[in-house]
Amino acid sequence: ETGVTQSPTHLIKTRGQQVTLRCSSQSGHNTVSWYQQALGQGPQFIFQYYREEENGRGNFPPRFSGLQFPNYSSELNVNALELDDSALYLCASSLKGSTDTQYFGPGTRLTVL
């Protein structure tokens, strides 16, 4: 059984650019959730994907978008990057219909200059 993996581990971008972050879910899991964790804060829910469709969204603007693929891996896209987008982005996978246990990847550290 493989765990949740994310790529890249670190990324530096400038304001206005676009970024794509990737996540491979744990084997057998069909749900992926994305979180933003600013320095010194708890994770904030961005959105969740289940079977390739968005299944809930937090309080994030439309420039945060995502995809889930048939193999349940997922992407997080952020357009028009702002300085405040600098954060650790966490992906978590789970099996919908279970007791909600989410398993997290190591995260992608995004720095926006």
Place this chain on the structure above:
Amino acid sequence: AQSVTQLDSHVSVSEGTPVLLRCNYSSSYSPSLFWYVQHPNKGLQLLLKYTSAATLVKGINGFEAEFKKSETSFHLTKPSAHMSDAAEYFCVVSDHNAGNNRKLIWGLGTSLAVNP
């Protein structure tokens, strides 16, 4: 709406002494509750979870938590702290809203320091 409050932002204990990290929750439904730990520059690891079974939940690394509905609390404890327990701890409630679109509601975290 669900919410979770971690009552202490920082807790400092000596190695070998008990650990108590406090968490209160608010939920209109029968909640699922979790504790996660995050070591510096590492991802989040599930310590334990409560899902309406036994009220005393045992987790990894000697941690346990007790669900007290009358007090709306889910405090995390460990009898004897180890240096490796120093980390950030998050209390989390699962949001069971309409349509079963579940998401996790996170506390702000408690930073645990363990002194030699």
